[in-house]
Amino acid sequence: MGLYLLPAALFLAVxxxxxxxxxxHMSVSQVSSDNIFGDWPFIGTAGVxxxxxxxxxxxxxxxxxxxxxxxxxxxxxxGLAAALVLWRGGPLSGFTLALMVFSWALPGLINGxxxxxxxxxxxxxxTILSVARVAPVYWLVxxxxxxxxxxxxxxxxxxxxxxxxxxxxxxxxxxxxxAAADVDGARPRQTLRYIVLPLLRPTILVLxxxxxxxxxxxxxxxxxxxFGGPGTASTTLPFLSYRLAFEIYKFSDGAAVAVITLGLTIxxxxxxxxxxxxxxxx
Amino acid sequence: xxxxxxxxxLLDRGLSRRQLLKGAAAGAGSLALAGSLAEFLxxxxxxxxxxxxxxLDANTAGxxxxxxxxxxxxxxxxxxxxxxxxQKYPKVNVKLTYVEFSEMPKRAIAAAGAKQGPxxxxxxxxxxxxxxxxxxxKSADSYWxxxxxxxxxxxxxxxxxxxxxxxxxxxxxxxxxxxNQDILDAVGVAVPKTIDDLNNAxxxxxxAGKVPIALTGQPTDQGDWTAFPWLSGYxxxxxxxxxxxxxxxxALVSDWSKKGYLxxxxxxxxxxxxxxxxxxxxxxxxxxxxxxxxxxxxxxxxKFKYGTTPLPAASGKQGIxxxxxxxxxxxxxxxxDIAWAYMQETLLSKEGLLITLKESGGIPARHDMSGLPxxxxxxxxxxxxxxxxxxxxEYPPEGGAAIAAQAVIAQNWSAVIxxxxxxxQAAKDASDGVKANYKA
Numbered sequence: 001m002g003l004y005l006l007p008a009a010l011f012l013a014v015x016x017x018x019x020x021x022x023x024x025h026m027s028v029s030q031v032s033s034d035n036i037f038g039d040w041p042f043i044g045t046a047g048v049x050x051x052x053x054x055x056x057x058x059x060x061x062x063x064x065x066x067x068x069x070x071x072x073x074x075x076x077x078x079g080l081a082a083a084l085v086l087w088r089g090g091p092l093s094g095f096t097l098a099l100m101v102f103s104w105a106l107p108g109l110i111n112g113x114x115x116x117x118x119x120x121x122x123x124x125x126x127t128i129l130s131v132a133r134v135a136p137v138y139w140l141v142x143x144x145x146x147x148x149x150x151x152x153x154x155x156x157x158x159x160x161x162x163x164x165x166x167x168x169x170x171x172x173x174x175x176x177x178x179a180a181a182d183v184d185g186a187r188p189r190q191t192l193r194y195i196v197l198p199l200l201r202p203t204i205l206v207l208x209x210x211x212x213x214x215x216x217x218x219x220x221x222x223x224x225x226x227f228g229g230p231g232t233a234s235t236t237l238p239f240l241s242y243r244l245a246f247e248i249y250k251f252s253d254g255a256a257v258a259v260i261t262l263g264l265t266i267x268x269x270x271x272x273x274x275x276x277x278x279x280x281x282x
Numbered sequence: 283x284x285x286x287x288x289x290x291x292l293l294d295r296g297l298s299r300r301q302l303l304k305g306a307a308a309g310a311g312s313l314a315l316a317g318s319l320a321e322f323l324x325x326x327x328x329x330x331x332x333x334x335x336x337x338l339d340a341n342t343a344g345x346x347x348x349x350x351x352x353x354x355x356x357x358x359x360x361x362x363x364x365x366x367x368x369q370k371y372p373k374v375n376v377k378l379t380y381v382e383f384s385e386m387p388k389r390a391i392a393a394a395g396a397k398q399g400p401x402x403x404x405x406x407x408x409x410x411x412x413x414x415x416x417x418x419x420k421s422a423d424s425y426w427x428x429x430x431x432x433x434x435x436x437x438x439x440x441x442x443x444x445x446x447x448x449x450x451x452x453x454x455x456x457x458x459x460x461x462n463q464d465i466l467d468a469v470g471v472a473v474p475k476t477i478d479d480l481n482n483a484x485x486x487x488x489x490a491g492k493v494p495i496a497l498t499g500q501p502t503d504q505g506d507w508t509a510f511p512w513l514s515g516y517x518x519x520x521x522x523x524x525x526x527x528x529x530x531x532x533a534l535v536s537d538w539s540k541k542g543y544l545x546x547x548x549x550x551x552x553x554x555x556x557x558x559x560x561x562x563x564x565x566x567x568x569x570x571x572x573x574x575x576x577x578x579x580x581x582x583x584x585k586f587k588y589g590t591t592p593l594p595a596a597s598g599k600q601g602i603x604x605x606x607x608x609x610x611x612x613x614x615x616x617x618x619d620i621a622w623a624y625m626q627e628t629l630l631s632k633e634g635l636l637i638t639l640k641e642s643g644g645i646p647a648r649h650d651m652s653g654l655p656x657x658x659x660x661x662x663x664x665x666x667x668x669x670x671x672x673x674x675x676e677y678p679p680e681g682g683a684a685i686a687a688q689a690v691i692a693q694n695w696s697a698v699i700x701x702x703x704x705x706x707q708a709a710k711d712a713s714d715g716v717k718a719n720y721k722a
Binding site: 032034036037120142226231246247248249 | 388391394395409411412413415416417499500501502545546547549550685686689693694696697699700701702703708719
């Protein structure tokens with residue numbers, strides 16, 4: 001049995017464990033382009049502490065919270081709504097699901113470029129709004145809108161996945177329970193609130209954790225659509241880590257931000273594992 | 283090595299950056315002081331006067347990999363360089379590898395970690411210092427010292443590390459002000475010479491329902507490149523990042539943005555998008571480079587009349603970065619002799635520079651091409667050659683050691699245009715950020 005696990009263990013060790021150890025090593029060392037291939041002087045947690053108190057980090061942390069909240073909230077809310085609409089099946093339902101899977105399967109790079117054009121003041125979204133005499137909205141320019149816009153686009157790609165999972169859970173729901181509610185005269189809203197949502201609880205929990213992890217490490221949409229800007233208005237922690245490490249070659253600072261981000265991600269993964277464990281025991 | 287040490291090491295190179303700057307300006311400026319056609323033709327007796335590595339000849343065989351970032355639009359130039367090289371070395375197989383501009387330094391450094399990489403880099407970004415330190419480049423000093431034509435190149439186009447030659451730019455690129463003559467004629471304004479002229483023209487153009495100007499507001503090195511002429515005009519430099527100087531430039535561009543002279547979405551535009559927006563035909567001006575001469579000819583054509591003029595300056599202190607693609611020998615090249623031969627036959631040769639000039643408008647740095655009619659008689663280039671002479675500034679600034687400070691400037695430039703920060707706040711943040719990230 002143990003032997004069969006060896007390839008997977010080796011795979012993980014090479015592609016996950018080794019980079020992880022190197023990341024930790026870099027975050028507690030002084031590394032720049034000067035010594036990236038040389039010796040890394042040990043500085044302990046001083047680097048992580050120094051990065052964590054900067055204004056850039058604080059701004060990126062707040063941006064990350066807003067971003068994650070929107071991606072998870074809108075992604076799961078939209079996914080649940082779509083799954084309820086598509087629950088009963090039919091040709092239109094199948095076609096819609098196929099379209100959703102297509103948009104989900106598109107690389108973030110393609111989706112990001114498409115949405116960047118769509119959200120341009122001369123793009124399709126503002127052109128349609130102008131028909132209703134709405135002034136151009138600077139989706140990727142003004143105030144908090146760039147961060148919100150990118151998060152909503154990212155949430156848009158979460159919706160199909162959430163829809164598929166929710167729909168699978170709905171199709172698996174015991175028909176007799178729903179029939180009993182129907183016989184008892186429950187209205188659709190009551191059925192949803194008192195029957196469907198409680199039965200979906202394990203699915204919601206798993207999807208929430210997975211979406212949190214996905215949103216927290218999201219990078220591609222920000223890179224393509226705003227490059228963290230204007231200024232630093234849409235810079236999240238993963239993007240800050242990228243900028244520090246690969247734009248200005250402060251590798252140890254970038255690693256420090258990544259380690260903090262990773263710590264938060266691991267914390268969420270532990271919650272996920274614990275919830276899965278509980279469900280399995282139940 | 284910390285940033286203070288980086289600054290010291292620059293001074294330790296024994297070559298003052300100011301001298302380099304003057305060298306660049308003086309050398310490339312000679313282009314503007316054109317020579318005669320006869321001089322050009324006499325000097326253009328072919329590449330035979332240019333020495334190549336003696337060990338190589340037409341029977342030299344091998345493989346040569348070249349990394350470049352020329353997109354589909356201008357990859358023909360790179361292909362033409364290789365064709366030029368292949369005429370002399372037909373048995374050398376040249377492999378051109380496209381690497382996206384911003385990815386080039388990362389991929390090069392990663393490759394260097396594995397002791398790999400191409401034989402030649404064509405790269406003119408601001409990350410050369412980091413790439414050098416990571417061992418991406420091999421010194422070309424020994425080849426350069428025996429290069430018969432080395433006297434043809436101004437010092438400012440040569441990049442040295444530890445007093446050794448590494449990269450050489452065969453041509454220079456810089457930004458100027460492009461204008462749509464049709465719009466100016468319709469509105470009744472002359473080509474602006476000063477910032478006041480520019481502001482007055484903008485007001486009239488806006489009132490006529492046209493877009494006054496397009497420029498790059500990205501929070502990237504392209505944004506920094508675009509911002510520097512305005513900032514330096516008010517006295518900013520990376521060594522002297524006074525908040526008051528930065529604030530004046532930021533107030534100017536913030537005013538343009540607030541009044542609708544500059545589209546706010548320019549914070550998303552790189553230089554290519556800026557050109558594309560201007561080429562639509564409803565934008566009066568754009569700040570952009572001489573490399574657009576070819577694309578303008580192809581994409582604008584006769585759609586509207588256009589021209590170029592030097593960027594208006596707030597003062598004589600204005601600096602305009604002298605860009606252009608340099609050639610570098612890969613740090614792990616197994617065929618450095620062939621790599622040097624490629625450099626010699628392409629961007630260091632008259633024939634190669636002629637390709638660049640005709641296809642993309644790059645201004646040849648060679649002294650013996652200063653009288654070339656394509657340079658002296660091209661009205662679009664005249665603005666740029668005068669800028670080189672009067673305002674040419676070293677790029678990357680401070681030998682690439684100010685890269686983190688450049689990022690700070692670009693972010694605040696972008697924030698001001700978008701209205702995310704007031705000019706005073708952005709100036710303070712930029713000044714503090716530059717001081718923290720660059721100590722000369």
